[in-house]
Amino acid sequence: xxxxxxxxxxxxxxxxxxxxxxxxxxxxxxxxxxxxxxxxxxxxxxxxxxxxxxxxxxxxxxxxxxxxxxxxxxxxxxxxxxxxxxxxxxxxxxxxxxxxxxxxxxxxxxxxxxxxxxxxxxxxxxxxxxxxxxxxxxxxxxxxxxxxxxxxxxxxxxxxxxxxxxxxxxxxxxxxxxxxxxxxxxxxxxxxxxxxxxxxxxxxxxxxxxxxxxxxxxxxxxxxxxxxxxxxxxxxxxxxxxxxxxxxxxxxxxxxxxxxxxxxxxxxxxxxxxxxxxxxxxxxxxxxxxxxxxxxxxxxxxxxxxxxxxxxxxxxxxxxxxxxxxxxxxxxxxxxxxxxxxxxxxxxxxxxxxxxxxxxxxxxxxxxxxxxxxxxxxxxxxxxxxxxxxxxxxxxxxxxxxxxxxxxxxxxxxxxxxxxxxxxxxxxxxxxxxxxxxxxxxxxxxxxxxxxxxxxxxxxxxxxxxxxxxxxxxxxxxxxxxxxxxxxxxxxxxxxxxxxxxxxxxxxxxxxxxxxxxxxxxxxxxxxxxxxxxxxxxxxxxxxxxxxxxxxxxxxxxxxxxxxxxxxxxxxxxxxxxxxxxxxxxxxxxxxxxxxxxxxxxxxxxxxxxxxxxxxxxxxxxxxxxxxxxxxxxxxxxxxxx
Numbered sequence: 079x080x081x082x083x084x085x086x087x088x089x090x091x092x093x094x095x096x097x098x099x100x101x102x103x104x105x106x107x108x109x110x111x112x113x114x115x116x117x118x119x120x121x122x123x124x125x126x127x128x129x130x131x132x133x134x135x136x137x138x139x140x141x142x143x144x145x146x147x148x149x150x151x152x153x154x155x156x157x158x159x160x161x162x163x164x165x166x167x168x169x170x171x172x173x174x175x176x177x178x179x180x181x182x183x184x185x186x187x188x189x190x191x192x193x194x195x196x197x198x199x200x201x202x203x204x205x206x207x208x209x210x211x212x213x214x215x216x217x218x219x220x221x222x223x224x225x226x227x228x229x230x231x232x233x234x235x236x237x238x239x240x241x242x243x244x245x246x247x248x249x250x251x252x253x254x255x256x257x258x259x260x261x262x263x264x265x266x267x268x269x270x271x272x273x274x275x276x277x278x279x280x281x282x283x284x285x286x287x288x289x290x291x292x293x294x295x296x297x298x299x300x301x302x303x304x305x306x307x308x309x310x311x312x313x314x315x316x317x318x319x320x321x322x323x324x325x326x327x328x329x330x331x332x333x334x335x336x337x338x339x340x341x342x343x344x345x346x347x348x349x350x351x352x353x354x355x356x357x358x359x360x361x362x363x364x365x366x367x368x369x370x371x372x373x374x375x376x377x378x379x380x381x382x383x384x385x386x387x388x389x390x391x392x393x394x395x396x397x398x399x400x401x402x403x404x405x406x407x408x409x410x411x412x413x414x415x416x417x418x419x420x421x422x423x424x425x426x427x428x429x430x431x432x433x434x435x436x437x438x439x440x441x442x443x444x445x446x447x448x449x450x451x452x453x454x455x456x457x458x459x460x461x462x463x464x465x466x467x468x469x470x471x472x473x474x475x476x477x478x479x480x481x482x483x484x485x486x487x488x489x490x491x492x493x494x495x496x497x498x499x500x501x502x503x504x505x506x507x508x509x510x511x512x513x514x515x516x517x518x519x520x521x522x523x524x525x526x527x528x529x530x531x532x533x534x535x536x537x538x539x540x541x542x543x544x545x546x547x548x549x550x551x552x553x554x555x556x557x558x559x560x561x562x563x564x565x566x567x568x569x570x571x572x573x574x575x576x577x578x579x580x581x582x583x584x585x586x587x588x589x590x591x592x593x594x595x596x597x598x599x600x601x602x603x604x605x606x607x608x609x610x611x612x613x614x615x616x617x618x619x620x621x622x623x624x625x626x627x628x629x630x631x632x633x634x635x636x637x638x639x640x641x642x643x644x645x646x647x648x649x650x651x652x653x654x655x656x657x658x659x660x661x662x663x664x665x666x667x668x669x670x671x672x673x674x675x676x677x678x679x680x681x682x683x684x685x686x687x688x689x690x691x692x693x694x695x696x697x698x699x700x701x702x703x704x705x706x707x708x709x710x711x712x713x714x715x716x717x718x719x720x
Contacts, residue, residue, distance in 0.1 A: 103630035104707030106719025108533045111135050112694040112707050114149075114526030114606065116716040117237065118142035121229035122530060123718040125221070132536035133160065133219040134226055137211050139528045140542055141230035144207060145286065147243050147547055148526045148714075149606065151558035152286065153327075154544020155203070156210035157366055159353060159592045160218055161599050163535025168364045168592055172349040173210025174583045175203035175544075175560055178337040181578055183568040193655070194563040194578065196648045197253055198550050199336030202559035203584065204346045205318075205327070207542055208293070212315040213348040216308040218536075222301075223311050224294045231294075234287035234556075241277035242714060243547070248274035250548030257334055259285075259551040260558075286556025289323055296321070319343045323555060330553020338559075345581070353592075356380055356431060361623060362594045368416040368427045368575075371646070372589040375612040375619075377408040380436030382620075392625045393636060393668070395675040396445075402640050402662060402681075403443045405613060406452035409643035414454040414467075414474065417575025418583040424466050426575075429457025448680035450659035452642070473571035525588065527604030527694045527715075531705055537698065539590035539602040541611070562586060565646050572644065572652075587646045591615050596700075601629070603695035605710075608647050610639050614691030622697070629708030633693040636665035665689045688712050 104110060109132065111122030121142035122135040130138075136158075144152045158171040186194055195201050215226055247254065247264045251273055254260045263283060265273040275281050293314035300310035317323055324343045331338045353364045356376040363379060365372030381404045390397040415426040429435055435457050443449075453474075458465040465471075525543030530536075549558030565586055566578035576585045589611050593601040601622065605614050614637050621632035641661035649655045662676070666685040673683060692712035696705055709717040 097627070097631050099630045099634050100711040101630060101634070101709060103628055104709065104717045104719040106705040106707065107703070108720050109135065110529070110531050110696050110705040110707045110717065110719040111139060112529040112696060112709050112715070112717035113139045114143055114528075114692070114694070114713075114715050115146055115240070116714065117233070118146065118148065118526075119716040119718050123720070124229055125226060126532070126720065128221070128225065130221045130226070131219065131534060132530040132532040132538045133214055134221045135532075136528050136530040136538040136540055137215045137219060137226045138229055139530065140207070140211055140540060141227055142233060143526050143528070143542070144545075145230040145233045145283070146237070146240070147246075147549070147558070149546045150207075150525050150543045151545030151549055152207055152289075153202070153205040153549075153552065153557040153559045154542060154546075155206040155560060155562055155586070155588070156540060156542040157370060157586070157588045157590055158210065158214060158538060158540040159364055159366070159590045159602070160214070161535070161537040161592060161594075161602075162218065166597065168353055168355075168594070170351045170353040170366050171210055171214055172351055172366065172369065172583075173206040173213065174369065174586060174588075175206040175562065176342070176346055176581050176583050177203055177563060177566065177578050178342045179339050179580050180337045181563065181580055183578055186568055186578070191568065192651050193568060193649065194566055195650070196564050197548060197561060198257070199331055199334045199559060201561035201563050202331065202336055202338060202550070203562045204338055204342050205545075205557065205560060206346075206348065207544070208318045209315055209346070209348045212311050213350070216311040216315075217350075222307060223297045223314050227290055227294060231287060231290050234283045234290060236280040236282045238278050239275045239281035240714070244275045244277050244279070246547045248272055253548035257550045259330060259553055260549060263551055263556065264547075283556050285551075285554050289318075289555050289557060292323055293317055319346065327552040327555050327557060330551070330555065331559060333553070334550060336552075336559065354427065354431065358383055359623065360595065361600060363619070364592045364594070365589065367419055368425075369418045369583050369585055370589050371412050371416065371585070371587050371609075371612055372591070373416070373427060373431065374405075374408045374412045375589070375591070375616050377411060377430055377436065378404050378612075378616050379619075380431065380433055381407065381440045384437055384440040387620060387624050392621070393638075393672075395672050395679075398638055398662075398664075398672070398676065399445070399448075399679060400443065401617070401638060402642075403449060403452070404440075405616075405640050406449060406642050407439050407442070407455065409640070410452055410454045411457070413644040414471070414573050415457070415575060416585045417573060418585070421579065421582050422575055424463070426457045429460040429463075432457065432460040435460045446679065448660045450642075450680065467574050470571050470574050525606045527590070527606060527692075529602050529604060529694045529696050529707075529717075531599070531602065531696045531698060535599065537592065537599045537602050537696070539592050539604050541588040541590045541604045541606075543586075543588050564648065569652075585646070587611050589615065591619070593619070598700050599698040600700075601695060601697055603629075603693060605691045605693045607691045609643055609645060610691055613637070613639055614693060618690070618693050618695065629695040629697045629706050631708075633690060633695055633708040633710045635690055636667065637690045639663035639689060663689055
C-alpha cells in the first residue's frame with residue numbers, strides 16, 4: 079500500500095511539473111529581473127548589463143514603475159526584503175510613510191469620516207519611496223543614484239504610455255480635475271472628449287524630471303566635494319526630505335488641503351529591521367513585521383502544517399475548505415492585532431506566531447461547514463500574559479453583526495470580474511455587477527511587485543505602492559501623494575493597534591516574501607492585489623512546496639480568494655469594509671462536484687477566469703546554479719533573465 083501511495087504521489091508531482099503554462103518560464107544564470115511592467119523589467123535588465131547587483135536593478139525597476147504610474151508613484155511607500163550573501167541574513171526595509179501632524183481620529187471624525195478618505199490630500203502619509211530607494215541603494219547597492227535613475231529619468235522626459243494607465247487616467251479624471259497640479263500633468267487633451275493621453279502617446283512629466291534631476295545634482299555635488307558614494311546618495315535623500323523639493327511638496331500639499339509639514343518630512347526616516355519568519359517543513363519563510371499583513375501568511379503556514387495538504391489534493395473540496403477556514407482565522411487576527419509596532423505597548427505578534435497557538439487554532443476548524451463567525455483568537459496566554467483588549471473584542475463582534483455588508487449569497491457576479499479588473503475595465507465592472515463591484519475593486523486594488531536576484535547571491539523582493547491614479551500631485555514636484563492613510567482605523571473596537579496618530583505607520587496590505595532552504599535563498603515572491611496579496615502568495619508557496627509546481631506554473635495556477643475579512647482600502651463607512659462571510663472566488667474551471675460540495679458547506683460562490691493574482695517570483699536553483707523566473711499571465715507583469 080505504501081508503495082502504491084508513493085507511486086501515486088510521484089505521478090501527481092510529475093503531472094504538475096509537465097503542466098503547460100501560458101507564459102514560458104524564465105531561465106537565467108547570471109541575473110533575473112521581474113516586475114509589473116515590461117519597460118520596468120527592461121530598466122532592471124539595463125542595470126544588470128552595466129554590472130549592477132540585484133539591489134541596483136531592483137531600485138531601477140522601482141523607479142521606473144513609479145514613473146509609469148503602475149498603480150503607484152514616487153510619493154508612495156516601499157517595503158522590501160533583501161538577502162545579503164555577505165552576512166547570510168535576510169533584512170527588512172520599512173519605507174512606509176507616517177500620518178502627518180494633526181492626523182487624529184477626532185480630526186477625521188469632525189469632517190464626517192468613519193475612515194480616512196480614499197483619495198486626495200487627506201489620504202496622504204509622508205512619502206517613503208524616495209527615501210527607501212536611496213537607503214537600499216546606499217547601503218546594499220554598488221552604483222550611483224544617477225546611474226540607477228537614468229532609465230526612469232529618460233521615461234519622465236517622455237515614454238509611450240500604455241493603455242492600462244492611460245485609460246485609468248481617463249476614468250479618474252473627475253477626481254483629477256479637482257487637483258490643479260494633477261490636471262496639468264495627466265489631462266493632456268483638456269476640453270476634448272477624451273482628455274487623458276491615448277495609448278502609445280508620448281507622455282511627458284517635466285516636473286517629475288526636474289525633481290529627479292535635483293536629486294542627482296545633489297549627489298553629483300557631494301561627490302565633487304569628496305564624499306563617499308553612500309554619503310552622496312544620502313545628500314540626494316536630504317534634498318528631497320529637507321531641501322527645496324520638500325518645501326515645494328509641503329506647499330503643494332497644504333495648498334490643496336493636506337496636513338503634511340516640513341517637520342513631518344524631516345523627521346521621517348526609513349527603518350531597517352529584522353523580519354518575522356517561521357519554519358514550514360524545513361523552509362524558513364520571511365515576512366515584514368506586523369505593520370504589514372505579511373505575518374498572516376506565516377500564521378497560516380503554522381496552522382496548515384497540522385494538516386496533510388498533499389493527501390487532500392490540490393484544490394480539492396477539503397483543501398479549499400481548510401485553506402478558507404485557516405484564512406478566516408488569520409485574517410481575523412490580522413484585522414484586530416496588527417499595527418505599527420513602534421506604537422504597540424502590548425504586542426501580540428509573538429503569541430500569534432507561536433506554534434502551540436497555531437495548533438489550538440487548527441483544532442478549532444469546523445471540517446464540515448464554513449464558520450461565518452470566525453473571530454480573533456487570544457494569543458496572550460501563549461506568551462504568558464493576559465489579553466488587555468478583550469473588551470474591544472466584545473465590542474467588535476457586535477459591530478460586525480450590525481454592519482455586515484449584505485445578506486449571505488448577495489455576491490454573484492454575472493461576468494468575469496477578474497478579467498475586467500485586470501484589464502482596468504472598472505466601468506464595465508460597475509455596469510455588470512451592480513453595487514458589489516465597488517467592494518471587489520477595494521478588495522483587489524493593485525500595486526506592483528519587484529523581484530531581482532543575481533549570481534553573487536543577492537536576492538530582493540519589494541512590494542511598493544501608493545500614489546496611484548487618480549493621484550493628487552504635490553505642487554510642481556510631479557510627485558503623487560500616497561493614499562495609504564485610508565488603511566488606518568478611527569475606532570479601537572475595529573483594531574486597537576491601528577488607530578491613526580501623528581507619526582504612526584498604517585497597517586498595510588503590502589507584503590514582499592522570501593524563503594530560505596538549507597540556509598540558502600530558495601524563493602522570492604510578491605503580488606499585487608490589496609487584501610488578496612497574502613491569500614495568493616500563500617497558495618503560490620504551497621503550489622511549489624506541496625504540489626511540485628515550477629514558479630511559472632504556480633504563478634498561473636488557480637487559487638481561491640476569501641471575502642471574509644475587514645477591507646483595508648476604500649469604503650467610507652464601516653458597512654463598506656465589514657466582512658462578507660462565506661463569499662469565495664473560485665476559478666471558472668472548478669468541477670461541478672466541488673462547487674456543489676462547497677455550497678452545501680455554507681459558501682457563496684463566484685467565479686473568475688484567472689484567480690491567481692499577478693504573482694512574480696524567482697526560484698534560486700542551488701543544485702544547478704541557475705535562476706528560474708515566474709511572471710504571472712494575469713496582466714502586464716514581465717520578466718527578463720540572463
